[in-house]
Amino acid sequence: MISSDRKGKGTLHALLVHSGNTQLPRLLKIHKKVSCGCQMDEADVTFMREVCQVTGTMKSLMDAHPDYHDFLSRYISLIRETTSLALANELAVGASFKT
Numbered sequence: 001m002i003s004s005d006r007k008g009k010g011t012l013h014a015l016l017v018h019s020g021n022t023q024l025p026r027l028l029k030i031h032k033k034v035s036c037g038c039q040m041d042e043a044d045v046t047f048m049r050e051v052c053q054v055t056g057t058m059k060s061l062m063d064a065h066p067d068y069h070d071f072l073s074r075y076i077s078l079i080r081e082t083t084s085l086a087l088a089n090e091l092a093v094g095a096s097f098k099t
Contacts, residue, residue: 011085012061012064012068015054019075019087023051044086051079 041049048095055076062072 009062009065012058012065015058015061016068016071019051019054019058020071021053023047024075025052027082031082031085034089037089037092039044039089040086046084048079048086055079076077 026047027064028050030040033044055072058068058072059076062068
């Protein structure tokens with residue numbers, strides 16, 4: 001029988017590999033898009049919701065495995081920066097319609 005600690009670490013590792021190999025490249029692409037002042041489309045918004053859900057799962061597992069904190073903190077910072085830029089872009093577009 002696998003201990004719950006090892007099972008949790010295995011689950012966390014799988015989530016990190018998936019995030020790094022699958023989600024990170026798309027997240028970086030969206031970050032580049034919003035850094036240039038573009039808006040996210042509906043597919044980007046849906047993807048960002050999924051990323052936040054997976055990150056929430058990782059966060060709960062990270063508390064028991066602090067050796068993964070560095071990756072997750074950088075990943076969360078990228079998500080926050082991307083969403084902040086996207087929001088600023090949305091607000092800028094909204095403000096331009098008012099004038």
